[in-house]
Amino acid sequence: MTLDAAEIDLSKTFEMGQGYVALSRLKKLENLELKGLNEMALRVDGLAHKADLRFQELSDDADNAFKLEELELLAKTFLRDNGGLIDKKEITKNKNKLKEKAQGKQSTYEVTLMHLKQQVSLKEIAEIRGLTAGTISGHLIKIRKDHPEEDLNYYKPKSSLLKKVKAVYDKQPKNTPISLNAIYNKLSGSVNYDEIKLAVAFIQD
Secondary structure (H helix, E strand, C coil), rough: CCCCCCCEEECCCCCHHHHHHHCCCCCCCHEEEEEEEHHHHHHHHHHHHHHHHHHHHHHHHHHHHHHHHHHHHHHHHHHCCCCCCHHHHHHHHHHHHHHHHHHCCCCCCHHHHHHHHHHHHHHHHHHHHHHCHHHHHHHHHHHHHHHHCCHHHHHCCCHHHHHHHHHCCCCCCCCCCHHHHHHHHHHCCCCCCCHHHHHHHHHHC
16 A cells, blocks of 8 residues: 555554554655554564665675676566567557547547647657557547637648648649648659648648
8 A cells, every 4th residue: 555645653663673663654755644653663573674684785795796788688678578578669559548548438539639739740749649640640630620619739740841732732622622642643753641731721721
């Protein structure tokens, strides 16, 4: 048990170690109100003290037996052999997947928006979420349309790209779904699909 605060009475402690066990439950000793204390409460068992000293010796021996680089390699091998993650990107991706799962009811767009607000790059969002950069760019189109109040200009592409895509975009039939393929073909492949999506997200202002 870990406690934020506690009121403890150790005046009737009858075994060595009981005082330590009780007091160590608290995160901060300043949040302790000690109502009583006796001599036994703070007494340490001789065997426990000897064992603690021996553990410290063994720990020192282990530190001296290996270089830091060797310990790091052993730790990574242990983690990998037991199904753990070592790569920082994989760890971050796994954490965020768990976070998304815990959030449960949030739509995939809301989760992307959460990252966008933190100005995480589209590539990093894609890696974190296990999606493609193109999918995230597609999310940005819908998010910009549904949340015009959000300031996402951090992701706004260069004006040269916007002008190039807008020139073709404006010629598309009104009240029809956006044809990214048509824009791509009109531009003769000089702009890739991800760039087109990014531009479209900011053309719709």
